[in-house]
Every structure is written in C-alpha cells, then in structure tokens.
Amino acid sequence: MIKPLAAALLILVATPAIPVVASQAWAQNNRPPIAAPVGPEAQSQSLAAPPGSSASPQGAGLSDVLSGNFSIVSMFLRADIVVKAVMILLLLASLWSWTIIFNKLMAISSLKRKARRFEKLFWSGQSLDELYQHFAARNDHPLAAMFIAGLREWRRGFETNGGLRESMIPGVKDRIEKAMSVTILRETDGIEKQLGILATIGSVSPFVGLFGTVWGIMNSFSAIAARHDTTLAVVAPGIAEALFATAMGLLAAIPAVIFYNRFVAEIGRYVNSLDAFADEYSAILSRQLDEKVTR
Numbered sequence: 298m299i300k301p302l303a304a305a306l307l308i309l310v311a312t313p314a315i316p317v318v319a320s321q322a323w324a325q326n327n328r329p330p331i332a333a334p335v336g337p338e339a340q341s342q343s344l345a346a347p348p349g350s351s352a353s354p355q356g357a358g359l360s361d362v363l364s365g366n367f368s369i370v371s372m373f374l375r376a377d378i379v380v381k382a383v384m385i386l387l388l389l390a391s392l393w394s395w396t397i398i399f400n401k402l403m404a405i406s407s408l409k410r411k412a413r414r415f416e417k418l419f420w421s422g423q424s425l426d427e428l429y430q431h432f433a434a435r436n437d438h439p440l441a442a443m444f445i446a447g448l449r450e451w452r453r454g455f456e457t458n459g460g461l462r463e464s465m466i467p468g469v470k471d472r473i474e475k476a477m478s479v480t481i482l483r484e485t486d487g488i489e490k491q492l493g494i495l496a497t498i499g500s501v502s503p504f505v506g507l508f509g510t511v512w513g514i515m516n517s518f519s520a521i522a523a524r525h526d527t528t529l530a531v532v533a534p535g536i537a538e539a540l541f542a543t544a545m546g547l548l549a550a551i552p553a554v555i556f557y558n559r560f561v562a563e564i565g566r567y568v569n570s571l572d573a574f575a576d577e578y579s580a581i582l583s584r585q586l587d588e589k590v591t592r
Contacts, residue, residue, distance in 0.1 A: 372534075372537055372538050372541050375534055375538060376513070376538040377512065377513065377516050377538075379509070379512050380509045380512055380513050380516075380538055380539070380542055383505060383506065383508060383509035383512070383542050383545075384509065384541070384542060384545055386505060387502060387505060387506060387509075387542070387545040387546055387548070387549050388545065388549075390498050390502055390505075390549045391498075391502075391545070391548055391549035391552075393494070393498070394494070394495055394498045394499075394549060394552060394553040394556075395552065397491045397494060397495055398495070398552065398553075398556045400491075401491070401492075401556070401560050404488070405488075405560070405563055405564070405567070407438075408438055408439070408488070408567060409567070411437070411438040411440070411441075412438065412439075412440050412567070412570065415432075415438065415440045415441060415444075416440070416574070418431070419444070425448055425581075425585070428444065428448075429444075429445065429448050432444060432445060433445060439480070439481065439484035439485075439488075439567075439571055440571065440574060442480050442483075442484055443477050443480045443481060443484070443571065443574070443575060443578070444578065446476045446477055446479075446480040447473050447476055447477045447480075447575075447578055447579070447582060448582070449476070450469070450472050450473045450476040451469070451473055451582050451585070451586070453472075454469035454472075454586070466586050466587070469586060470579070470582075470583050470586065473579060473582055473583075474575075474579055477575045477578070477579065478575070481568070481571050481572065481575060484571070485564070485568050485571075488564050488567070489564060492557060492560055492561065492564075495553045495554075495556065495557040495560070496553075496557050498549055498550065498553040499550045499551075499553035499554035499557055500550075500554075501550075502546045502547075502549040502550035502553070503543075503546045503547060503550050504546070505546055506542050506543040506544070506545055506546020506547065506549075506550075507543060507546065508542075509539065509542025509543070509545075509546070510539040510540060510542050510543045511539070512539070512542075513535050513536065513538045513539025513540075513542060514535065514536060514539050516535045516539075517534075517535030517536050517539070520535060
C-alpha cells in the first residue's frame with residue numbers, strides 16, 4: 298500500500314518540470330540567427346583565405362601573363378638573342394624598303410612631269426636646232442637624253458668628208474636608231490635601279506620571320522620540358538615573341554611587294570612611251586635626211 302502511494306507522489310512532483318525542460322530545448326533549437334556585422338569596419342575588412350589553403354605560384358604566374366605587358370618593347374626585351382637578331386634584321390629591311398619606295402615615288406613623279414613638259418615643248422613647232430640648244434644644257438631626263446643622242450648622231454652624218462651622200466643614208470639612220478636605243482636602255486637601267494632590293498625584301502622577309510617563329514616555338518617547348526609545366530605562364534611569352542617575328546616579316550614584305558609591282562607597271566608604261574617617241578623622232582630625222590639629200 299505504501300509503494301503505490303510513493304510512486305504516485307513522485308509522478309506528481311516530476312510532471313511540472315517536464316514542460317520547462319521541453320520549452321528550454323525548443324528555444325535553443327529554434328533560436329533566430331545572429332545578424333551579420335554591418336558598418337565601415339565590416340565592409341573594409343577583406344576575407345581571409347580558408348585554413349590550409351595557400352596561393353599557388355602557377356596561378357600567380359598565369360595572372361602575370363594574362364595581365365602582363367605584351368607591348369612591342371617588352372616582347373623584344375624578353376626575346377631570345379636569335380629572335381632579337383631576326384627582329385632587328387626585319388626592322389632594317391623595312392626601313393630600307395620604305396626609303397627606296399619614297400625615293401622611287403618622287404623620281405617617277407619627276408620623270409612624268411618632265412616628260413610632259415618636254416613633249417609640250419617638242420611639239421610646239423620649234424626647230425630641232427633650237428630644241429637641241431635648249432636641252433643640251435638640261436639633259437636631266439630620258440626624253441631629253443634620247444633627243445640629244447639622236448640629233449647628235451644625225452649631225453655627225455653631215456660632218457663627213459664630202460658631205461652626206463645618198464648611199465650613206467641607211468647607215469646614218471641605223472646609227473641614229475642605235476644611239477636612241479642605247480640611251481633608252483641606259484636610262485631605263487637607271488630608273489629600275491634598286492627595284493631588285495624591293496623584290497628581294499618582299500620575297501625573303503616572310504621566310505626570315507618564319508625562322509624567328511620556329512625558333513621562338515622551340516624555346517617555348519624547351520621551357521615546357523625544363524619546368525615540366527604546360528601552363529600559359531610558361532608557353533605564352535615564347536609564342537607571342539615568335540608570332541611577333543612573323544608579323545614583322547609580313548610588315549616588311551607586304552609594302553615591298555605592293556610597290557614593286559606598282560613601280561614595274563609604271564616604269565613599263567614609261568619605257569613604252571619612250572619607245573613610241575623614239576619611233577616618231579626617228580621618222581622625223583629620216584625625213585630630214587631625205588630632204589637634205591634631195592636638195
């Protein structure tokens with residue numbers, strides 16, 4: 298009888314404490330989260346790296362390459378000695394070709410201008426002797442040189458002993474034509490001077506640049522083998538220098554080829570005009586010879 302009464306008394310005492318413990322556990326489990334810190338101090342602080350992690354040197358090298366200085370000067374300074382020599386050679390070739398280009402542009406323009414002036418004066422109606430005296434002291438372009446050579450040979454035909462005879466006319470005409478032909482060849486050779494250099498630069502420069510490209514790629518592969526690393530930080534500088542050598546080769550070759558073709562075409566047209574004038578001038582001198590003999 299006493300044991301049942303004691304058990305009932307313990308149950309009555311423990312029953313009020315159960316809700317309190319349960320309410321405390323619920324409050325701990327369902328407590329709202331603490332708000333993140335705000336303010337200038339919280340915004341200015343940088344996030345720390347997670348524990349156990351460290352900056353990778355390969356990542357740093359990659360960022361240097363991706364954000365590095367790939368200017369012309371920096372690539373030249375980083376290049377191998379052979380690639381530097383190729384770049385310097387191509388730069389000198391480009392400067393040389395541009396010097397020839399500007400000289401030829403001015404020379405051909407001057408020749409065309411003087412040719413128009415000469416033809417205007419030649420067909421103005423003046424006598425051959427007056428033209429000879431006018432251009433004898435101003436023999437500074439092919440048309441004037443050809444005119445003086447032909448007329449000088451024509452005059453020599455009348456300076457022979459006994460004067461000009463009819464049997465001598467074919468020989469005089471032949472000498473006049475040869476004198477003008479030799480003058481045309483000599484003047485044409487002077488106009489075409491240094492065009493061979495342009496042709497050489499235009500044909501050789503791409504292969505010189507390609508040599509620098511191959512050498513730079515070989516250096517890149519050597520760097521990969523030495524460092525056992527295939528990241529962009531190792532490969533990019535050498536490839537950039539190699540491609541820059543190719544670009545310099547094309548930079549030297551393209552203008553040289555373009556202006557070489559242009560100069561060849563313009564000189565060809567100019568030589569054709571010289572030949573046409575030589576034929577007309579030869580016909581005039583031949584007619585003068587025939588008139589002198591018939592008199």
